[in-house]
Amino acid sequence: MTQSEVIEKLQGIFDDIFLEPVKLTPALSAKEVPEWDSLLHISLIVAVEKEFGIRFRVGEVEATHNVGEFADLIARRMGEP
Amino acid sequence: MTNAQLKDDLLAGRPQFWDRLAQSTRDASQFNELLMLSSLRKKAHLRGLARPGIDGDPLRVALLGGYSLYPLSELLDHLCDAGRFPCRWFLGDFDNYMAEIMDDGGALYEFAPRVVVLMPSEHRCKYSGKLTDPRETQRAEAAQVVESLLGLARRLHEKTGAEVIMTNYFLPARHDLGPYRSRTLGSIWSFRKWVNLELGLGAPPYLHLCDLEFLAYRHGGILARDDRAWFESKQPCSSTLLPHVARELAAIISNLRRPMKKVLVLDLDNTLWGGVVADDGLEGIEIGDTSPRGEAFKAFQKSIRLLKQRGVLLAVCSKNDHDKAAAPFEKHPEMVLRMEDFVSFKSNWEPKSDNLHQMALDLNLGLDSFVFIDDNPAEIDIVRQFAPEVSTILLGPDPSGYVAQLEDCRLFEPRTITVEDADRTLQYQSEEKRRALSSGVTDMEAYLASLAMVATISPFSAVDAPRLSQLINKSNQFNLTTRRRTEADIHALIAAPAWACFSIRLKDQFGDHGLISILIGEKMDDRLRIDTWLMSCRVLKRQVEEVALNELARLAIALGCARLEGIYLPTPKNEMVRDFYTGMGFTLVRESTEAREFELDLKSFQPRKTHIKIATP
Numbered sequence: 001m002t003q004s005e006v007i008e009k010l011q012g013i014f015d016d017i018f019l020e021p022v023k024l025t026p027a028l029s030a031k032e033v034p035e036w037d038s039l040l041h042i043s044l045i046v047a048v049e050k051e052f053g054i055r056f057r058v059g060e061v062e063a064t065h066n067v068g069e070f071a072d073l074i075a076r077r078m079g080e081p
Numbered sequence: 082m083t084n085a086q087l088k089d090d091l092l093a094g095r096p097q098f099w100d101r102l103a104q105s106t107r108d109a110s111q112f113n114e115l116l117m118l119s120s121l122r123k124k125a126h127l128r129g130l131a132r133p134g135i136d137g138d139p140l141r142v143a144l145l146g147g148y149s150l151y152p153l154s155e156l157l158d159h160l161c162d163a164g165r166f167p168c169r170w171f172l173g174d175f176d177n178y179m180a181e182i183m184d185d186g187g188a189l190y191e192f193a194p195r196v197v198v199l200m201p202s203e204h205r206c207k208y209s210g211k212l213t214d215p216r217e218t219q220r221a222e223a224a225q226v227v228e229s230l231l232g233l234a235r236r237l238h239e240k241t242g243a244e245v246i247m248t249n250y251f252l253p254a255r256h257d258l259g260p261y262r263s264r265t266l267g268s269i270w271s272f273r274k275w276v277n278l279e280l281g282l283g284a285p286p287y288l289h290l291c292d293l294e295f296l297a298y299r300h301g302g303i304l305a306r307d308d309r310a311w312f313e314s315k316q317p318c319s320s321t322l323l324p325h326v327a328r329e330l331a332a333i334i335s336n337l338r339r340p341m342k343k344v345l346v347l348d349l350d351n352t353l354w355g356g357v358v359a360d361d362g363l364e365g366i367e368i369g370d371t372s373p374r375g376e377a378f379k380a381f382q383k384s385i386r387l388l389k390q391r392g393v394l395l396a397v398c399s400k401n402d403h404d405k406a407a408a409p410f411e412k413h414p415e416m417v418l419r420m421e422d423f424v425s426f427k428s429n430w431e432p433k434s435d436n437l438h439q440m441a442l443d444l445n446l447g448l449d450s451f452v453f454i455d456d457n458p459a460e461i462d463i464v465r466q467f468a469p470e471v472s473t474i475l476l477g478p479d480p481s482g483y484v485a486q487l488e489d490c491r492l493f494e495p496r497t498i499t500v501e502d503a504d505r506t507l508q509y510q511s512e513e514k515r516r517a518l519s520s521g522v523t524d525m526e527a528y529l530a531s532l533a534m535v536a537t538i539s540p541f542s543a544v545d546a547p548r549l550s551q552l553i554n555k556s557n558q559f560n561l562t563t564r565r566r567t568e569a570d571i572h573a574l575i576a577a578p579a580w581a582c583f584s585i586r587l588k589d590q591f592g593d594h595g596l597i598s599i600l601i602g603e604k605m606d607d608r609l610r611i612d613t614w615l616m617s618c619r620v621l622k623r624q625v626e627e628v629a630l631n632e633l634a635r636l637a638i639a640l641g642c643a644r645l646e647g648i649y650l651p652t653p654k655n656e657m658v659r660d661f662y663t664g665m666g667f668t669l670v671r672e673s674t675e676a677r678e679f680e681l682d683l684k685s686f687q688p689r690k691t692h693i694k695i696a697t698p
Binding site for chain 1: 088092119120121124151155321329
C-alpha cells in the first residue's frame with residue numbers, strides 16, 4: 001500500500017472514532033485536532049492494528065510525528081509476514 | 082451501526098441517547114467499543130444533554146496502584162456512569178500508592194473516599210531468595226506479603242471508613258521453569274498462587290477482592306498479558322482483558338450498595354426438561370441419565386438446587402394445567418427438583434407477567450428481586466414489557482449451555498453467605514402455614530398469643546455486621562428512610578456514642594425468622610432522631626413494631642431524650658409505611674413531597690403491650 005492508500009483507509013477509521021469530522025493530510029498532527037486526546041489516541045491505535053492486521057513494535061508509534069509518518073509505519077508493518 | 086445512531090442522538094440532543102448508551106455499554110465487550118462509548122458519553126455531558134432520574138451525590142472512589150490507572154479509570158468511570166451509578170474519582174499516581182496511603186495529611190485522605198480500589202504492584206510480589214530455600218522460609222515471606230497487603234487495607238479503612246477493593250495477582254503464563262514451577266514456593270507461579278489464596282481467606286469484611294487470577298484464567302493466560310503495553314504505558318494487562326477487569330470492579334463497587342436478587346422463577350417445558358409434558362407425557366419428557374439431552378437438563382436442575390442451598394427462593398411459572406405440570410415433580414424418578422423446593426408454583430394460562438406480579442404480592446417481595454428464566458423469547462418479551470423490574474434470562478438453543486448461562490448471569494452473587502440464607506425457604510414455607518392458621522383464628526389477639534413469639538434485641542455488633550448490612554441493603558418496603566449502609570458503615574456506628582442502634586430477631590412456634598428488624602437512632606440534643614427503621618415484611622403486624630418502639634423509647638429516655646423524631650422518605654416501594662408513624666402514636670409535624678416528619682413526646686409514653694416475649698441475647 002502506498003502512503004495515500006493507507007491514509008484513505010485511515011480516514012474511514014477516523015470517521016468512525018471522531019465525532020467532529022477530521023480531514024486527514026500527511027502533515028496533520030494530533031496537536032492540531034482538539035478532539036484527538038489520549039483517550040481517542042488509544043482507541044485509534046487499537047482500531048488501526050485490528051483493521052490493518054498488524055502489530056506495532058514497542059515504542060514506534062510514539063516516535064511518529066504526523067499522519068504521513070504514521071501511514072508510512074503502517075505500510076512498513078503491512079509488508080511483514 | 083449503533084455508534085452512528087448514538088452520534089445522531091447526541092448531535093440532535095435526544096434524551097434517548099442515555100438509554101441507548103446504557104444498552105450499548107452492556108453489550109460491548111471490546112476495549113475499543115467501550116472507549117468510544119465513553120468518549121461519546123463525556124461529550125454528551127459537556128453538551129449538557131439532560132439525563133433524568135439520576136439523583137444523590139456521586140460516590141467518591143479512589144483508585145490507587147502499581148500500574149498506570151489510565152485508561153482503566155476511563156472504562157470504570159464509563160461503566161459506573163452509564164450504568165446510572167455516577168462516581169467521582171481520585172486517581173493515584175503511577176506506583177505511588179504506598180506514599181499516598183502513608184501520607185496522613187495527603188490528597189487521598191483529603192478526598193475522603195467512600196471506596197478505595199487498590200491494585201498492588203505485582204513486581205513486589207515475588208520470592209526474594211532461591212528456589213531451593215527451605216519451604217518454611219519461602220512460606221514466611223509469602224505470609225509477610227499478605228500481612229503487608231492486609232495492613233494497607235486496614236489502614237485505608239481505619240483512616241477513612243471506606244470499603245476497600247483490592248486486586249490480587251496475575252500468574253505468569255510462560256513455561257519458564259517448566260514442571261519444576263509447582264515443586265517450590267520460590268517460583269513466581271507458586272508464590273503468587275499462595276499469596277492470592279491467603280489474601281482471599283484472610284480478608285476482613287470491609288475488604289473485597291477483585292480476583293485478577295480468576296479473570297485472567299477465564300480469559301486465557303497468554304491473552305491476558307501484554308508486555309508491550311507494560312513497557313509503553315505501564316498497563317496492568319492486555320487491552321482485551323482490561324474491559325473485564327473494569328466490569329468486575331464496577332460490579333463490586335455498585336453491588337456494595339445494591340440489593341441482591343432473591344427469587345428465581347422457572348419455566349418448565351424445555352427449560353427444566355426436554356419436550357412438552359402435556360404432549361409427550363410423563364414418560365416422554367427428556368430428563369435424567371438415559372440420554373445426553375436428559376443429562377443436560379438434569380445438570381441444569383442440579384445447578385438450580387445449588388442456588389436454593391445458597392438461599393435463593395425457587396418458583397415455577399408455566400403455561401400448563403397444574404396437574405400435568407406437577408406430575409414430573411411428584412412422580413418422575415430422575416427429577417432433581419421436587420415440589421417442596423418451590424415457594425410458589427403457578428401453572429395456569431394467565432400471562433406470565435401477571436403471574437409474576439401475583440407472586441410478588443404473595444411473597445411480600447419487590448418485583449425487582451425476581452429473576453425469570455425461559456427458553457421462549459415471546460415469554461421473555463412479555464415479562465420485559467409488563468414486569469420490567471424483573472431480570473430475565475433467555476435460554477439459548479442448546480440445553481448443554483444452560484448451566485453456564487445460569488452460572489454467568491451474575492445476579493445471585495453473595496457477598497457473605499449467612500446461615501439465615503440457607504434457611505429461607507423453610508421460613509417462607511412456614512409463613513404459608515402461619516397464614517393457614519391465621520385464617521382459622523378470627524381473634525387476632527388469640528392468634529398472636531398462639532404463635533408463642535420470642536424476640537431477641539441486640540445492640541449492633543461486629544459479628545452481626547454482614548447480616549445487618551445485608552438487610553439494610555435489601556429492605557425496600559417496610560423501610561422508612563431507605564438509607565443504605567455497608568459493613569464498614571455499621572462498624573463506624575458501633576463505635577459512635579451518640580448513636581443508638583439495635584436489631585431484633587424473632588422466633589415462633591413455626592420457626593426461626595432470624596434477624597428481621599433494624600433500628601438506628603441518633604441523639605440530637607434532647608431528641609432521638611430515628612435515622613433508620615426497617616423490618617422484613619415476613620413479620621408484618623406481629624407486634625415487632627411495638628417491641629421496636631418500646632426499645633427505642635427505653636434507649637432514648639436512658640440517653641436523656643424527651644422526644645422521638647421520625648421521618649418518612651417516600652420511594653417507589655415504601656408506600657406501605659407512609660402512615661406508619663401516626664399509627665404508632667406519633668404526631669405529624671412537617672410534610673413536603675420529599676419527606677414527612679413526626680414526633681412522639683416521651684413524657685407520657687407507656688410501653689406497648691405485646692404477645693412477644695423478650696429474651697436476653
